[in-house]
Each structure stands twice: as C-alpha cells, then as structure tokens.
Amino acid sequence: MKYRRLGKTGLKVSVIGVGTWQFGGEWGATFNEAQAADILSAARDQGINLIDTAECYGDHESERLIGSFLKKDGRAGWIVATKFGHRFTRKFEREHRYGAGEVLEQLEESLKALQTDYIDIYQFHSGPDEVFDNDELWTMLDKQVKAGKIRHLGISIAKNDNIHQTSSATRVGASVIQVVYNRLDREPEKAVFPSCMEQDLGVLARVPLASGFLSGKYKPGATFGPDDVRHRQDPERVAERLREVERIRRDEVPAGMDMAQWALAWCLKHPAVTCVIPGCKSVQQVLDNAAAVRYVGEDHPQAWKEAVSPS
Numbered sequence: 001m002k003y004r005r006l007g008k009t010g011l012k013v014s015v016i017g018v019g020t021w022q023f024g025g026e027w028g029a030t031f032n033e034a035q036a037a038d039i040l041s042a043a044r045d046q047g048i049n050l051i052d053t054a055e056c057y058g059d060h061e062s063e064r065l066i067g068s069f070l071k072k073d074g075r076a077g078w079i080v081a082t083k084f085g086h087r088f089t090r091k092f093e094r095e096h097r098y099g100a101g102e103v104l105e106q107l108e109e110s111l112k113a114l115q116t117d118y119i120d121i122y123q124f125h126s127g128p129d130e131v132f133d134n135d136e137l138w139t140m141l142d143k144q145v146k147a148g149k150i151r152h153l154g155i156s157i158a159k160n161d162n163i164h165q166t167s168s169a170t171r172v173g174a175s176v177i178q179v180v181y182n183r184l185d186r187e188p189e190k191a192v193f194p195s196c197m198e199q200d201l202g203v204l205a206r207v208p209l210a211s212g213f214l215s216g217k218y219k220p221g222a223t224f225g226p227d228d229v230r231h232r233q234d235p236e237r238v239a240e241r242l243r244e245v246e247r248i249r250r251d252e253v254p255a256g257m258d259m260a261q262w263a264l265a266w267c268l269k270h271p272a273v274t275c276v277i278p279g280c281k282s283v284q285q286v287l288d289n290a291a292a293v294r295y296v297g298e299d300h301p302q303a304w305k306e307a308v309s310p311s
Contacts, residue, residue, distance in 0.1 A: 007176060204276075
C-alpha cells in the first residue's frame with residue numbers, strides 16, 4: 001500500500017480507502033456483522049487505513065457494522081470518516097437535519113454507533129449553500145473539535161463544481177473535501193481541485209468507479225434491478241454512460257489491465273487527490289481495489305499536471 005498526507009490534517013492515509021454506503025443496504029445486498037468484518041479485515045490486511053461512512057447509510061446501520069468491527073479489531077490505526085446532515089427515513093429517502101442542535105445529536109449518535117470516543121474526519125454531507133452558511137453550526141463543530149470528539153472537519157460537496165463550499169473550507173475550519181471524481185466525471189479539475197491545492201486540503205475522491213460503470217463488468221445494454229440505486233438513474237443517461245465506458249475500455253485501458261484498477265489509478269494521478277474510496281461488496285473486491293496501488297506512482301508527473309489543468 002502507498003500512503004499520502006491528507007492535506008493540512010497531517011494524517012497519512014492509504015491511497016485506497018473503503019467506502020461503506022453498501023453496508024446500509026441500498027446497493028442490492030444486505031450485510032451482517034460477520035460479512036462487514038470480513039471486508040474490513042481484508043482491507044486492514046492490505047494496508048488500507050481509511051473507512052468512509054455516513055449517518056444515513058441506513059439509520060446509522062453502516063456505522064454500527066463498522067463499530068462492531070472496531071470494538072473487536074481495535075480503534076488504533078484506523079482513520080474513520082463519517083458525515084452529518086441527513087437522517088435515513090426509508091430506502092433512498094432522507095430527511096435534512098443541518099441545524100446546530102440536530103447535528104450535535106447526530107454526532108453523539110454516530111459516536112455511539114461507531115463505538116468510539118472520536119471521529120477522525122466529520123464531514124458536512126452534501127447540503128445546499130444556504131444551510132452551509134450557518135456560523136452557529138460551524139461554531140458548535142469547532143467546540144466539538146476542541147473537546148476532542150472530532151479530530152478534523154470536512155465537506156462532502158453534493159455537486160462536484162461547488163466552489164463556494166470548497167473555497168470556504170479554511171474559513172469554516174474544514175481541511176478535507178470529498179467530491180465525486182472519476183474518468184466519466186472530470187468537473188472538479190476546473191475549479192474545485194485548484195482551490196483544494198491552494199488551501200492544502202486533503203481530497204477524498206468518491207464514486208471513483210462511477211457507481212460501478214468503470215468496474216469493467218457492464219456492457220452496453222446492461223440493466224439494474226429495482227433494489228439497486230443505479231435503477232433510479234435516467235435510462236438514456238445509463239445507456240450513454242455504458243457506451244462511453246466501452247469506448248474508454250477500447251481506446252484508453254492498456255491491454256490486459258483490469259479496468260477497475262485502471263480507473264482507480266487514473267483518479268490518483270491527479271495531484272490534488274489523496275485517496276479514492278470505492279465501495280466494496282466482497283473480500284475479493286477489496287483485494288482487487290487494493291491491487292490498483294501497483295499502478296500508482298509516488299509523484300505526479302508534470303505532464304499529467306499540464307494535461308488536467310483547466311484551459
């Protein structure tokens with residue numbers, strides 16, 4: 001495994017992390033404690049040290065599965081990132097809860113579910129600017145940082161061109177940005193990534209496999225069942241993405257190279273990106289994701305920096 005400094009936090013995180021939305025049961029499968037523990041144990045054995053979750057991946061269900069694992073495995077050595085601002089109501093539906101008092105309640109619930117005394121990275125979860133611009137919220141969170149319940153604050157931006165929240169990170173005391181970034185969606189390169197680099201913010205790239213489209217498993221014409229979150233996407237958009245993936249597979253992925261590993265390594269070539277956080281439904285997926293590190297260089301070549309710089 002390779003590790004990078006997570007911006008001004010100073011934390012050393014594995015370049016491959018574990019996303020755990022799937023533990024909440026919205027990706028076509030449910031998980032019990034043993035299954036989640038197998039996945040997280042495999043991640044640990046591969047040198048992965050970052051787990052990303054959220055309050056609304058199930059009603060703290062993902063956090064509870066992680067907490068059960070951490071209680072047995074030990075908290076030391078793990079960097080746990082979770083989020084605030086939503087409450088799970090039922091599958092695919094959320095209730096917004098961004099008030100300072102509501103978030104403080106969520107923090108306590110997350111700490112209890114995770115069975116820990118502190119959260120390494122506590123992230124504003126995909127909220128609009130009008131609730132982000134709330135000094136009372138950030139003052140409360142700063143107090144929790146000083147109390148030791150939160151080590152670092154982060155912002156998981158909903159739209160990957162949200163420069164308002166990104167550029168405000170230092171002002172509100174946040175030092176990590178989480179954003180959708182993958183070969184099919186390069187929007188952050190235009191403004192978000194330059195701002196992150198200017199502020200020395202760590203960057204967690206979520207959906208690096210484009211919700212599985214870049215996994216190499218799906219061909220044009222593929223469909224998804226009603227229990228899969230991808231079923232909710234526009235069918236024409238899905239068909240367009242599948243055609244583009246086929247073109248990328250043909251024209252960009254080197255012969256004999258696993259497409260998913262190529263896609264993860266592709267994200268990590270950008271100088272702003274610290275870590276990718278693909279979801280893992282099985283131990284084998286953990287192993288396959290971790291293997292992408294063989295294609296990740298220690299340095300970012302100048303040619304790549306020039307290629308991804310906005311014109």
